[in-house]
Amino acid sequence: MKEVINLNIEKSYILKHKIIPVFKDLKLSFESGKFYAIMGHSGCGKSTLINIMGLLDNEFKGEYFLNEKNVSKLSNKELANLRNKEIGFIFQEFLLDKYLKAYENVIFPMLVNKDILPKERKKRALELLNMLGLEDRVNHFPKELSGGEQQRVAIARALANNPNIILADEPTGDLDEENETKIFNILKELSKKGKCVIVVSHSNEVKKYADIVYKLQDGKIME
Amino acid sequence: MSFKDILYYSLLRVKRNKKNIFLFIILLIGCLTITGALTYKNFISQNVNDLINKYLGYRTVIAIASFEYEDKSDEEFYNELKKLDHVLEVYNADYNSINVPLLNDEDNSVSLTNGSTYSLPKKIIGKTIKEDDTGVAICPIKFKKNMEDYYNTDDFIDGQELIKTGISINVPIYDKVNGKLILTDKFYQKKYNVIGLYDPVTNGNLYNTCYISPKDMKELFDIAESANKSSLPIAHVIVDDLKNVDSVRETIADKGFESFNKTTINYDYVKEVNQICNIIIIISCIGIFVLTILYIKKINNDNLQNIGIQKAYGYSNGNIQNFSMCELLIISFISIFISFILAESCYLIINIFFKDYINLKERIITHSMLNYWFGFLIILVVPIITNSLLNLFYNKKNAINLIRKK
Numbered sequence: 001m002k003e004v005i006n007l008n009i010e011k012s013y014i015l016k017h018k019i020i021p022v023f024k025d026l027k028l029s030f031e032s033g034k035f036y037a038i039m040g041h042s043g044c045g046k047s048t049l050i051n052i053m054g055l056l057d058n059e060f061k062g063e064y065f066l067n068e069k070n071v072s073k074l075s076n077k078e079l080a081n082l083r084n085k086e087i088g089f090i091f092q093e094f095l096l097d098k099y100l101k102a103y104e105n106v107i108f109p110m111l112v113n114k115d116i117l118p119k120e121r122k123k124r125a126l127e128l129l130n131m132l133g134l135e136d137r138v139n140h141f142p143k144e145l146s147g148g149e150q151q152r153v154a155i156a157r158a159l160a161n162n163p164n165i166i167l168a169d170e171p172t173g174d175l176d177e178e179n180e181t182k183i184f185n186i187l188k189e190l191s192k193k194g195k196c197v198i199v200v201s202h203s204n205e206v207k208k209y210a211d212i213v214y215k216l217q218d219g220k221i222m223e
Numbered sequence: 224m225s226f227k228d229i230l231y232y233s234l235l236r237v238k239r240n241k242k243n244i245f246l247f248i249i250l251l252i253g254c255l256t257i258t259g260a261l262t263y264k265n266f267i268s269q270n271v272n273d274l275i276n277k278y279l280g281y282r283t284v285i286a287i288a289s290f291e292y293e294d295k296s297d298e299e300f301y302n303e304l305k306k307l308d309h310v311l312e313v314y315n316a317d318y319n320s321i322n323v324p325l326l327n328d329e330d331n332s333v334s335l336t337n338g339s340t341y342s343l344p345k346k347i348i349g350k351t352i353k354e355d356d357t358g359v360a361i362c363p364i365k366f367k368k369n370m371e372d373y374y375n376t377d378d379f380i381d382g383q384e385l386i387k388t389g390i391s392i393n394v395p396i397y398d399k400v401n402g403k404l405i406l407t408d409k410f411y412q413k414k415y416n417v418i419g420l421y422d423p424v425t426n427g428n429l430y431n432t433c434y435i436s437p438k439d440m441k442e443l444f445d446i447a448e449s450a451n452k453s454s455l456p457i458a459h460v461i462v463d464d465l466k467n468v469d470s471v472r473e474t475i476a477d478k479g480f481e482s483f484n485k486t487t488i489n490y491d492y493v494k495e496v497n498q499i500c501n502i503i504i505i506i507s508c509i510g511i512f513v514l515t516i517l518y519i520k521k522i523n524n525d526n527l528q529n530i531g532i533q534k535a536y537g538y539s540n541g542n543i544q545n546f547s548m549c550e551l552l553i554i555s556f557i558s559i560f561i562s563f564i565l566a567e568s569c570y571l572i573i574n575i576f577f578k579d580y581i582n583l584k585e586r587i588i589t590h591s592m593l594n595y596w597f598g599f600l601i602i603l604v605v606p607i608i609t610n611s612l613l614n615l616f617y618n619k620k621n622a623i624n625l626i627r628k629k
Binding site: 047050051054056057076077080081082083084085089091093095097099100104108109111112113118157 | 224225228232235236239240528529531532533534535536537538539540542621622623626
């Protein structure tokens with residue numbers, strides 16, 4: 001197993017001239033081929049952690065290594081490029097573009113990835129949708145899909161650029177039990193295929209699938 | 224990201240997002256209003272300028288001699304006026320023009336006008352006439368003898384026909400007895416060979432106006448209309464330029480003569496039209512700006528999560544801006560294209576309608592591409608500025624914050 005993320009950071013906010021600490025000496029590491037669950041109550045800093053791990057917030061103290069590369073000093077452009085190739089995001093509300101068909105939504109992240117040739121994009125999108133059991137839904141718009149199907153399209157989109165890390169923020173929050181199980185199974189399968197899957201969730205169900213569960217409390221991690 | 228990808232996905236989103244129709248309508252109405260107001264404004268100004276250029280009357284001053292000239296010859300008065308600066312030509316006002324019956328067709332008439340050097344049309348097909356020519360005339364390319372039925376376009380006589388037949392007049396002669404005009408049994412008859420043709424529309428004339436030489440005009444007046452002669456000499460003074468008319472009139476007044484403009488134009492109307500059109504244009508520009516800002520802001524607010532997702536998936540701020548800009552430009556260009564087609568169709572319909580009325584025929588709407596360009600520029604620039612300003616705001620926002628904004 002290869003270490004893909006290594007964090008050793010401190011993070012605080014300044015609110016009305018007061019320093020509000022979020023993380024103090026937060027040390028975390030994530031390996032490829034594992035399914036991680038990060039749990040914690042509201043306001044414990046889960047979103048801040050996703051922002052930092054997803055390279056959307058680099059205003060912190062300490063060091064963040066992604067694939068052994070220190071990303072804490074990278075420019076916005078370099079961070080955007082790294083995000084495009086290394087991280088696939090999945091969100092609770094699916095967040096598909098309602099004006100694009102399922103396969104067009106999957107293609108969207110590929111448009112800024114120079115490693116994927118334009119003629120390969122559609123083929124790759126269809127393969128991913130097939131893999132997730134959506135072969136008969138490729139030409140449907142999001143509003144024509146069920147919640148579970150929309151989340152599977154979102155997973156296909158997250159896999160579009162073949163990233164090493166899948167970062168899922170409450171991916172089953174808007175789904176029923178049956179679809180929740182389906183999504184967690186898919187994510188589990190992806191981890192078995194070598195992806196580092198990190199799921200932030202309130203749901204205790206995630207514990208069943210996770211190889212490692214981190215509990216975030218008072219700005220610290222408890223394994 | 225390639226331009227082709229941006230264009231393709233922007234076209235998809237524009238086509239599928241039905242809400243874009245509102246922005247399209249705002250821009251379309253704005254573009255049509257601005258273009259229409261500009262066209263009308265320029266049309267009125269152009270018409271007035273054309274009229275001034277075509278019709279000599281706007282730079283002709285009528286000067287009346289003072290009573291001391293009762294005992295002097297008329298020529299002395301005219302010579303006095305000829306010496307003035309900016310004066311091109313002076314002639315007896317009685318010899319200016321006269322409406323006379325046609326021979327063997329007394330219900331219809333021809334308007335004979337003094338064909339002096341400066342009053343002759345600039346473009347003549349065929350020969351022109353000289354001061355001392357006699358028995359020759361220059362007539363319209365399409366002649367209409369029945370001016371009472373002015374709107375009827377069926378009775379035009381082709382100018383070429385007139386060249387073959389000429390124009391013959393039959394003018395009853397009056398006598399003055401104890402200050403009263405009495406019709407005699409005599410007639411002044413003359414035939415004029417038509418040696419040239421001109422376009423009355425571009426010269427601001429009626430369709431029955433023919434030019435004859437000053438010599439023939441004098442002869443006609445002295446024989447047939449001498450009873451109408453003024454007691455004091457009255458002159459037509461042709462000024463070189465409209466802007467010099469007032470100064471010539473001042474000089475004439477300094478010499479003790481009375482004067483007035485042969486024809487004046489109501490500039491207040493032109494100014495009023497200009498002001499109204501300017502107000503419409505300014506209101507349209509402000510309207511487009513405000514409505515476009517509000518609408519683009521709403522579109523972007525609906526699109527916040529998409530912007531957040533794009534950021535999360537590695538789209539740079541520039542990529543995101545290119546997408547939204549491209550979508551707006553597509554809507555703007557469609558609005559421009561449709562407004563161009565609509566405006567052209569309107570002009571075509573209006574002009575076809577005008578062509579049925581000969582009094583309006585010379586008022587064909589001429590619209591320059593400049594009018595379009597201004598309208599086009601506004602509906603291109605406003606969305607670009609608006610979108611750029613809003614993007615400056617979104618550029619600073621974190622992807623997760625945008626995603627969770629809803």
